[in-house]
Amino acid sequence: MTTSLSDTRSLSETARPSRFGILRHSVVLAQRSLAKTSRNPGPIMNGIITPALFMVLFLYLFGRPVAGTTAEYLQYLFPGILVMGAGLAGMISTGSAINLDLKNGVTDRFRSLPISRTAPLLGSVLADILRYLIAVAVLFGIGALLGFRIQGSALAALGAAGLAIMFGFCLSWLMVFIGVLVKSADAVLSFSFIAFLPLQLGSSLAAPIDTLPGWLHAWADINPVTHVMNACRALLNGTPDNGSIGLTLLWSAILFVVFCPLAVRAYGRQE
Amino acid sequence: MIVGDLGFEVDGLIKRFGRTTAVDGVSLAAPHGQVLGLLGPNGAGKTTVIRVLATLLHPDAGQVRVAGIDVRQDPARVRRRIALSGQHTSVDDELSGRSNLVMIGRLLDLGRPDARRRAGELLSRFGLDDAADRPVATYSGGMRRRLDLAASLVGRPEVVFLDEPSVGLDPGKRDELWQMIRGLAQDGVTVLLTTQYLEEADALADAITVINHGRVIASGTPADLKREVGGHTIVLRPSDLSDLDPAAAIVARVAGREPDRSRRQELIVPVAGDAEFFEITAQLRGHGIDVSELAFRLPSLDEVFLSLTGAPTADAKDAV
Numbered sequence: 001m002t003t004s005l006s007d008t009r010s011l012s013e014t015a016r017p018s019r020f021g022i023l024r025h026s027v028v029l030a031q032r033s034l035a036k037t038s039r040n041p042g043p044i045m046n047g048i049i050t051p052a053l054f055m056v057l058f059l060y061l062f063g064r065p066v067a068g069t070t071a072e073y074l075q076y077l078f079p080g081i082l083v084m085g086a087g088l089a090g091m092i093s094t095g096s097a098i099n100l101d102l103k104n105g106v107t108d109r110f111r112s113l114p115i116s117r118t119a120p121l122l123g124s125v126l127a128d129i130l131r132y133l134i135a136v137a138v139l140f141g142i143g144a145l146l147g148f149r150i151q152g153s154a155l156a157a158l159g160a161a162g163l164a165i166m167f168g169f170c171l172s173w174l175m176v177f178i179g180v181l182v183k184s185a186d187a188v189l190s191f192s193f194i195a196f197l198p199l200q201l202g203s204s205l206a207a208p209i210d211t212l213p214g215w216l217h218a219w220a221d222i223n224p225v226t227h228v229m230n231a232c233r234a235l236l237n238g239t240p241d242n243g244s245i246g247l248t249l250l251w252s253a254i255l256f257v258v259f260c261p262l263a264v265r266a267y268g269r270q271e
Numbered sequence: 272m273i274v275g276d277l278g279f280e281v282d283g284l285i286k287r288f289g290r291t292t293a294v295d296g297v298s299l300a301a302p303h304g305q306v307l308g309l310l311g312p313n314g315a316g317k318t319t320v321i322r323v324l325a326t327l328l329h330p331d332a333g334q335v336r337v338a339g340i341d342v343r344q345d346p347a348r349v350r351r352r353i354a355l356s357g358q359h360t361s362v363d364d365e366l367s368g369r370s371n372l373v374m375i376g377r378l379l380d381l382g383r384p385d386a387r388r389r390a391g392e393l394l395s396r397f398g399l400d401d402a403a404d405r406p407v408a409t410y411s412g413g414m415r416r417r418l419d420l421a422a423s424l425v426g427r428p429e430v431v432f433l434d435e436p437s438v439g440l441d442p443g444k445r446d447e448l449w450q451m452i453r454g455l456a457q458d459g460v461t462v463l464l465t466t467q468y469l470e471e472a473d474a475l476a477d478a479i480t481v482i483n484h485g486r487v488i489a490s491g492t493p494a495d496l497k498r499e500v501g502g503h504t505i506v507l508r509p510s511d512l513s514d515l516d517p518a519a520a521i522v523a524r525v526a527g528r529e530p531d532r533s534r535r536q537e538l539i540v541p542v543a544g545d546a547e548f549f550e551i552t553a554q555l556r557g558h559g560i561d562v563s564e565l566a567f568r569l570p571s572l573d574e575v576f577l578s579l580t581g582a583p584t585a586d587a588k589d590a591v
Contacts, residue, residue, distance in 0.1 A: 021380070028377045032363065039365035039406065105359035109422070112325045112355040114347055115378050 022116040029110075029123025033097065034130060043092050044131050048138050051085040055139075058206055059146065066207055071147055078148045079160060079232035080205035082139055083225060086164040087200060089135040090128050090172030095179030096188045097124055098267070102180065117268045121176065128172055132165040152238035160235035163248055167228045170252040173259035180266040204229050224251035277336070278303045278430045278461025279324055284333035286319050293319040295485035296333070301478065303429075306452070306462040308476030310469065310576075316485040317465035318358070321432045324463065325355040338429050354423035355432045360415040361422075364408040368399050368418050371407060375425040386425075393421040397451065413444030420451060430461045437471060449474055469576060481579055488579050497569040504574070505548055507538045507555075508564035518562075521554045541570070 037044055058077055063070035098121065101107045110120045140161075150157045179188050202219050203209075209220040220226050227247035234241035278301045286294040294316040301307035309317050322328040323335055326346040335342045338352040362371045369390050376386025394403045397417040402410060407418065416436065423431060436452065437445045452475055455462055466472050472479050473493045480490040489496055505526070509518050515536065522530045522540050525547050530540035542548065548567045555562060570578075 024380075025378055028374060032366070032374055035370065036363060036365040105357040105361035106363070108322075108325075108327055108357050109355060109361040109375075110378075111327055112350060112353060113375070113378055113426075114350040119378075 022119050022122070025115045025119040026122040026126055029120050030126035030130075033124050033127035036097075037127070037131065043096075044089065044134065047089040047092055047131070048085065048135050050088060051081045051135075051139060052142050054084065054205075055081040055142065055146070062206060074143070074146055074148050075151070075237055076233065077206070078143045079236045080203070080229040081143070082136060082160065082236075083164045083167065083229045083232055084200045084205065085135045085139045086132050086168035087171055087225065088168075088196065089131045090168045091175050091192045091196065092189070094124050094128050094172045095175030095192060096185045098176055098179040099182065099185045099188045103185065118264055121264060121267050125169070125172060125176065129165065129169060132168050136161050136165060150236055152235050156235040156238065160232040163228060163231055163235070163245070167224075167248060167252050167255075170255040170259075173256060173263050177259045177263040177266060180263060199223065199225050204233075224248070224255075227251060276302055277339070278305065279337045279463065280334070281320065281324065282334040284320065284323060284335060285331045286316075286323060286328060287331050293485055294323070297480075297482060297485065297487055298333075299480045299487065299490065301461050301463065303461055304456060304459040305477040306456045306464060306475050308472030308479040309463060309465045309482065310467070310472045310479055311465075311482040312467060315482045317482065318434055319485075320482075321355070321434050321463065321465055324430075325353060325432050326350055327355075351426070352429045353432065354426060354428035354430075356419050356423040356434065356436060358434045358438060360419040362407050362415060362418050365406060367404045367406055368394060368410070368414075368421075369403045371418060372422055372425055375422050379426045381425075389425055393424060397421045398447075411444075413440055413447060416440060416444070416448055417451065420448070424455075428460065430463070431455060433462060433464045435465055435467065437466070437468070445471075481576070483579070489575075494569070496575050503544065503548070504539060504541050504566075504568055504570050505551065506564065506566040506568070507540075507551070507562060508536055510561040510563040512536060514560045517558060518555065518560050521558065521560075522551055525550045525554065537564075 055077060059070055059074055063073035063077075067073035067076060101110075101120065107120065111117060152160075175188070175192060178191055182188050182191065198219070202216060203223050203226040204220060205225075209217055209226060212220055224247070227244045228251070230244035231241055231248045233239070234244060280300040282298045282300075284294050284297045285292065297316065297320055299307060299309065299320075309320060311317050319328065323330050324337055324342065326342050326349050330343065337349045340349050340352070342349050362368075363374075366374070369387075372390035372393055373383075373386045376389050377383065379386075381389060391403075394400055397420065399414060399418060399421070402414060407415060410418065420433075420436070423433075433452065437448055440448060449471070452462065452464065456477075462475075464472070464475060476493065478490065478492055479496055481488050481496070505522070507518060507522065507530075509515055515532075515538070519530055519532065519538055522538055526540045526542050528540065530538040532538060545567065552565070
């Protein structure tokens with residue numbers, strides 16, 4: 001009547017894992033992360049609504065004083081908002097999701113399964129990439145409604161979206177690292193909020209950094225987000241990038257090379 | 272395939288965290304298909320032992336083998352044979368019970384149809400058919416526990432580690448869970464179960480290892496343990512309260528120690544064997560003392576624990 005629970009040898013003993021196990025497991029775990037997002041869309045909505053709000057507010061607050069017309073200003077503002085959206089999507093989801101899993105024992109279960117210890121981390125980040133795509137696509141839609149027009153080539157526009165997402169992805173490893181280290185999910189959230197303001201707003205988002213006072217100019221100049229925004233702006237508006245694309249690639253590489261191994265190590269460490 | 276006789280085996284395990292030695296030379300083992308209860312108060316090192324066995328922590332010293340495999344040499348192979356159900360129920364609230372189980376199946380390299388079939392089997396077995404497609408967030412505590420146990424069985428593990436499985440369950444739900452844990456052992460699964468509840472260890476375990484401050488302080492079958500700690504106990508209640516003092520004097524003389532009089536109207540005293548029991552009975556009769564209750568019994572596990580650790584159990588503390 002009842003099914004025997006151990007009528008054969010361990011299933012997982014007989015099912016031979018392939019060499020691509022880590023990829024398949026990561027995809028399964030990415031699906032888990034996305035299923036959770038669809039049931040609890042708060043964070044991703046937050047990641048879209050925040051930049052959209054900034055776009056509308058800045059546009060009508062500063063559009064005329066800064067650029068003369070809102071239409072002119074939107075061409076300046078939108079690429080920065082795009083970068084904010086991609087960055088935010090990773091900042092809010094991955095770090096706190098990993099942190100929650102660690103706290104409530106889900107990670108222990110995953111670690112006691114015969115899967116790669118990195119798979120849960122990779123799965124979460126993979127799911128993020130889809131979340132970035134959604135955020136970027138929705139923001140393009142809102143931008144178009146407000147009157148933003150892509151002035152570069154279609155290829156350049158794709159390049160801009162790609163750069164924003166790539167940067168968001170690389171930045172998210174910093175948040176993953178913090179998510180693994182920090183004690184509570186609340187702390188992760190408040191950290192991302194505190195990091196969000198100077199990183200995203202202390203940049204070329206609202207106005208060219210030449211117009212900023214000395215100390216803020218100095219910060220905005222070294223802030224990698226400034227370069228990503230400049231690069232997207234150049235690509236979307238068909239203007240020269242003045243090396244900002246190169247700087248974006250460099251910063252992305254640095255963030256990834258430093259924080260991805262740190263996060264993976266901290267996560268895989270057994271104690 | 273060579274399979275040892277033991278489901279798992281821990282010998283001289285030491286595990287330190289910084290300067291604290293959480294586990295200090297623990298040895299324990301269980302033959303295939305047996306339930307070993309690892310009993311101890313909070314902070315005794317139970318969870319650390321389970322985490323080492325489940326390959327979540329590296330041992331600092333000692334031998335640890337699960338299903339005959341050394342956890343240090345081949346943790347990946349160990350993970351193919353085991354399942355862990357931690358203190359927290361590690362299921363996803365947002366997903367349905369079924370999705371939770373299917374996901375575990377797919378992580379264990381089952382194809383999607385196989386994973387769904389296995390999930391269906393387990394949901395029926397654990398009485399979760401009706402709730403299978405509801406988000407886990409809507410489940411009761413007992414249902415979550417059952418789902419968590421089901422999740423640990425997806426891969427048909429040979430050895431299952433259950434860390435305080437009945438925490439937070441009311442007695443009815445707890446009995447239900449116990450039934451399911453017994454079912455595991457009947458299917459030949461070796462189970463290591465940690466608990467603070469003597470009642471739980473007594474109800475489920477073939478053998479019990481008691482640890483305190485990271486060391487084993489006793490081990491054996493529940494009956495062994497009871498025998499090991501001071502033989503038997505006599506409980507005596509005179510019919511007439513005024514006989515309490517003379518009866519206490521008799522008991523003290525024969526047993527060689529003052530009886531415990533913390534329960535009014537009752538005398539409780541540990542004795543070495545039945546000779547004292549008969550002697551006390553004879554002397555009571557000689558003095559014409561009638562008794563309304565007279566018992567000669569093995570000590571309860573609570574008494575065992577008290578005498579082993581010098582500290583009352585969580586149960587006893589709650590009862591006060």
